[in-house]
Structures are given as structure tokens and as C-alpha cells.
Amino acid sequence: MTGRDYREFPFAMTEIRKSASDIIVVGGGPIGCYLARALARRGYHVTVLEEHPVVGEPVHCTGIISLEAFDRVGLDRAAIVASLDRIRVVAGTGLSFTVAPAESRAVVVDRSRFDQALSQEAMTAGAEVVLGMRVTRIAIGEEGVVAEGQRGGEIVRFRGSLLVLATGVDQTLSRPLGLARTRAGWLSGAQLTSEMRTAADAEVHLGRTVAPGGFAWMVPSGGITCRVGMLTRDHPRPQLEAFAQTLRSRGLIGDHGSYLSRPVPCGPRLPSFADRVLAVGDAAGQVKTTTGGGIYFGLIGADAAAEAIHRAFAQGDISAAALAEYERTWTASLFAEQRLGKKLRSYLHSLRDRDVDTLFRFLMATRVVDGLGELDFDRHCAGLLEVLGRRLQLSEGVDGLN
Numbered sequence: 001m002t003g004r005d006y007r008e009f010p011f012a013m014t015e016i017r018k019s020a021s022d023i024i025v026v027g028g029g030p031i032g033c034y035l036a037r038a039l040a041r042r043g044y045h046v047t048v049l050e051e052h053p054v055v056g057e058p059v060h061c062t063g064i065i066s067l068e069a070f071d072r073v074g075l076d077r078a079a080i081v082a083s084l085d086r087i088r089v090v091a092g093t094g095l096s097f098t099v100a101p102a103e104s105r106a107v108v109v110d111r112s113r114f115d116q117a118l119s120q121e122a123m124t125a126g127a128e129v130v131l132g133m134r135v136t137r138i139a140i141g142e143e144g145v146v147a148e149g150q151r152g153g154e155i156v157r158f159r160g161s162l163l164v165l166a167t168g169v170d171q172t173l174s175r176p177l178g179l180a181r182t183r184a185g186w187l188s189g190a191q192l193t194s195e196m197r198t199a200a201d202a203e204v205h206l207g208r209t210v211a212p213g214g215f216a217w218m219v220p221s222g223g224i225t226c227r228v229g230m231l232t233r234d235h236p237r238p239q240l241e242a243f244a245q246t247l248r249s250r251g252l253i254g255d256h257g258s259y260l261s262r263p264v265p266c267g268p269r270l271p272s273f274a275d276r277v278l279a280v281g282d283a284a285g286q287v288k289t290t291t292g293g294g295i296y297f298g299l300i301g302a303d304a305a306a307e308a309i310h311r312a313f314a315q316g317d318i319s320a321a322a323l324a325e326y327e328r329t330w331t332a333s334l335f336a337e338q339r340l341g342k343k344l345r346s347y348l349h350s351l352r353d354r355d356v357d358t359l360f361r362f363l364m365a366t367r368v369v370d371g372l373g374e375l376d377f378d379r380h381c382a383g384l385l386e387v388l389g390r391r392l393q394l395s396e397g398v399d400g401l402n
Contacts, residue, residue, distance in 0.1 A: 021047040021128075023309065024147050024160040026135050026173065028055050031281035031298035032166030033118040033129075034073060038306040040125035044313070047158055048119075048127055049147060051134040056115030060262045061295075062191060062219055062227050063111040066377040069296040070107060075121070079114040080107045081222030084202055092207025092353035095360050101373035108221050130158075138163060138173055140276050162309060162318050165279040169263050179279050184267035187214055189292060190236035191229035192244065194256035196220060205243065207353040213345075215291075216243045218252065226253060231292055233349070236261055264292035266345075267338055268331065272301075273308075273323040280305050286334060288378070289341030296378040297334055304329040340381035 023039055025032045028050025036046045052058075064084060070077070084106040090096040123129055133156065135149040145163040149156060165174055174180045205216040213233030220226045228247060230240040237259065247253045269285035272278060280286065281298035288297060308326035312318045351359065363369050371387035 021045045021158065021160040022313070023047070023162050023164060024049065024145065024158055025127075025164045025166055026138075026147060027166030027168065027281075027283075028052075028115075028119055028129055028131070029166060029168065029281070030073075030115050030118050030295060031302050032164070033115070033122045033127075034299060035164060035166065035280060035302040035305055036127040036129075037118065037122040037125045038302065039309060040122060040127040042306070042310055043126075044309075046122070046127040047160065048122060048129045049133045049135055049149070049158065050119075050129060050131050051149075053132045054112075054116075055119040055129070055131070056112035058260060059111045060189070060191065060260050061111050062217065062229055063109045063114070063221070064106055064219060064293065065109055065114075065295055066106050067104065069299060069378065070109070072296075072299055073118065075114070075117050077107075079109045079117055081110050082108040082220050084108060084219070086201040088201045088203045089360075090203055090205045091356045091360050092205070092209045093357040095357050097360065097364055097369045098201065099369065099372045105377045108219055108227075110222075135173065138177060138277075140177065140274075145276050161276065162312075163277045164305065164309075165277065165283045166281050167279075168282040169265060170283075174269075174279055174283055177277055178274050179271055179277070180269035180283065180285070182268065182270045184265050184269055184285050186263045187231050187233060187266055187292060188236045188261060189229065189231045189264045190240045190259060190261035191227055192240065192256045192259050193221070194226055194228050194244065194247075195254035196224055196226040196252065197254050198252050200252055206348060207356050208351075209353050210243060211239055213349045216240070218247055228253065228256065231264060267342055268335070270327065270331075272327050272330070273320060275320045276318050278305050278308070278323060278326055284330070286330065287338075289338045290345055290381065300333055301330045304333070337379050337381055340385070344381055344384075 022044040023046045025036050025048045028048045032048055036048045040046045083104045085104055086098055086100045088096055088098050119129055133149055133151045135147045137148040139146045144159055144161050147158045167173060203218045210216050211230055211232045214231035216230045218226055218228050228244050230236045232239055265282055265285045265287055267285050267289050272284035280301045282294050284301055286297040286301040287294040304326050308323055312322045368388055375383040
């Protein structure tokens with residue numbers, strides 16, 4: 001059944017197990033719950049359908065969030081487990097420099113706790129959150145939408161007027177609806193949680209040897225644990241295991257837990273709207289194209305979605321034409337940064353390890369590294385160009401690049 005087979009999807013109330021909602025949000029991650037909270041606070045009847053039995057699990061994300069993004073969400077800071085005050089950036093050759101902003105710009109959060117807090121706030125605002133509900137089919141017609149799936153071994157259908165896909169990278173539901181047809185490309189992300197044996201700054205490692213097409217990281221996550229991860233063009237597990245072994249040989253980490261991996265979109269996935277449906281977050285490719293981080297950009301997308309949905313309901317028109325402003329709004333906000341990010345990542349991918357080493361020497365010699373702590377954590381590409389230009393003007397004639 002395609003997303004357009006509406007008339008084959010009965011609307012009889014005897015077959016639909018829940019009363020109709022204004023809006024169905026498929027996906028109970030942070031972006032889906034943030035949007036559900038915003039809409040419920042405006043008085044809409046919102047139902048969130050989450051496939052896992054517990055919100056926030058399993059955890060695939062490192063949980064690094066800018067303080068600006070954290071404050072935008074409007075949660076108390078109980079989910080914060082560490083402050084990201086210093087980052088050591090390491091080339092494949094071992095050459096490194098440290099970025100240390102004058103004040104903290106980012107934090108590490110307990111993602112389970114963070115997601116669950118947003119879910120609770122959505123429910124407090126009036127949204128219904130249904131757990132263990134895996135949506136497998138969606139139908140859209142002139143009278144509304146139906147989401148069908150399994151819960152507890154039973155087929156359940158939910159009816160609404162509009163549906164939002166906050167399903168992350170999974171394309172099972174978006175493609176039949178005509179969404180995400182553009183091919184932004186993918187990277188592969190993987191992460192494990194490890195015992196941290198020696199106190200150390202967060203580290204980011206660049207170079208083809210360590211992480212082809214991406215980067216590797218180690219981030220202290222509070223207490224005696226850290227998160228070790230990899231973003232790469234290749235299958236990440238061999239590279240991640242080799243990177244973890246390097247960290248163990250340095251005495252930084254010990255035993256580690258289970259290995260988790262997922263694809264990461266490399267840019268916008270358009271269109272992000274159709275009749276009675278929107279996609280937000282990773283489902284729309286609202287991600288940083290340098291790091292793959294999706295929370296802050298996803299929040300921007302969710303805010304744009306809330307405004308577009310509210311306007312469409314007020315006008316009594318939730319067709320694709322009425323919802324098109326959603327995509328115009330979020331792309332106007334994010335496209336420039338995403339384009340710069342893709343160019344930067346492509347440039348770094350083209351460098352051999354010795355080229356990365358030369359780049360590092362150049363950045364240190366021109367004192368560009370001194371300005372990196374000034375960068376906006378979420379829109380760092382535009383800021384990087386500004387810092388680079390400013391430092392180069394001050395450093396004309398600098399020697400020392402071999």
C-alpha cells in the first residue's frame with residue numbers, strides 16, 4: 001500500500017482504536033517531542049507514536065548540545081552531565097592543538113534523560129505519547145490521515161488531520177509519501193561507551209588513517225565514563241575498534257559496552273512536505289553537514305513546522321500548497337551553513353594525513369586556532385571563514401610552514 005491509497009484504509013471507528021487527533025507525530029525523539037509540546041501548548045490534540053518501549057533508548061547520539069540549543073528547548077539542566085570546555089584537535093600524524101573558549105558554549109547531556117524530559121513536557125502540555133507503536137503504513141486522503149502499525153502484537157490504527165514524520169533517517173515511511181527524494185548522501189556513524197581511566201579533554205581526530213571522510217572523537221560523559229565514536233564514509237566498526245585500541249594504549253579508556261551504529265544524512269532531504277504531511281529533523285536532513293549533529297538544526301525545523309501547521313489550521317487548508325512555507329522557512333535559515341559545511345567536509349576528505357598536518361601548522365602559525373574558541377557552536381562554518389579572514393589579515397608574511 002502506498003501513502004496515497006487512502007480509500008483502501010478504512011476510517012470506520014470500529015477499526016480505528018483511538019479517537020482522532022489533530023496531529024499525529026511519528027517518532028518520539030527530541031525533535032518529535034519538542035514539536036508535540038509546541039503544538040499541544042497551542043491547544044492542538046497531538047498524538048506521538050514511538051516505536052521503542054522507552055523514550056530515549058537506545059542512545060545513538062554523543063549528546064553534545066550547545067547551551068543555546070539547550071536553553072531553546074527550555075528544560076532545566078538536570079540532564080547535563082559535563083561541560084565541554086576544551087577540545088583537543090588531533091591530526092593523523094599526532095600533531096594537535098587545543099580549542100578553549102573563554103566561556104562554555106556546549107555541554108554533554110544524558111540523552112536518555114534529555115529525551116525523556118522532553119517527552120514528559122509534551123505530555124504535561126497535553127500531548128499523548130504512545131510507546132511500543134511501530135508505524136508501518138500511512139495513508140493520506142481528502143478527509144485526513146491514518147497511521148497503521150503494531151503494538152503488543154496487535155494491529156492499531158490512528159486517525160488525524162495532519163501527520164509529521166520525525167522518524168530520523170529511516171526512509172520506509174517518507175519515500176512512499178513522496179518525501180526526501182533528493183539524494184543528499186550518507187555517512188556512517190558509530191559509537192560505544194567506555195570506562196575512562198585517565199582524566200582528559202575531549203578529543204577530535206582527523207585524517208584518512210583514522211576516519212576516512214569524517215572524524216573520530218572521545219568525549220568525557222560524566223563520572224568515569226566517556227563516549228568514543230566515529231563518523232566515516234566507510235563501514236565504521238573496524239575504524240572505531242582501531243581508534244578505541246589507540247585510546248586504550250594511551251591509558252585513556254578501559255572496557256567498553258555495546259557498539260551502536262546508524263547512517264547520518266549529509267544534507268537536506270527534499271521535499272519535506274506534501275498534502276497533510278511534514279518531515280522534521282533527520283527525516284528532512286536538518287543536520288550539520290560537518291558533524292552530523294541534528295538537535296539544534298532539528299529544533300529550528302520543528303519551530304518552522306509548528307508555525308506552518310498553526311497557520312494552515314487557522315486557514316482551514318493543510319494541503320501541500322499551504323504547507324510549502326514550512327520548507328521555505330527552514331531552508332532559508334539552514335541552507336547556507338549546510339552548503340559551507342559540505343564544502344568543508346569535502347575539502348578535509350581530499351587531504352592526506354600529511355596534508356592535514358600541513359593545514360594544522362598553517363592554522364597555528366597564523367594563529368587562526370586562537371580564534372576558534374570564538375565560533376558559534378551551531379553555525380561554525382560561517383564563523384570559521386570570518387576568523388580565517390581576520391587572522392590572515394593580521395598574519396601576512398608569517399613563516400614557519402614546512
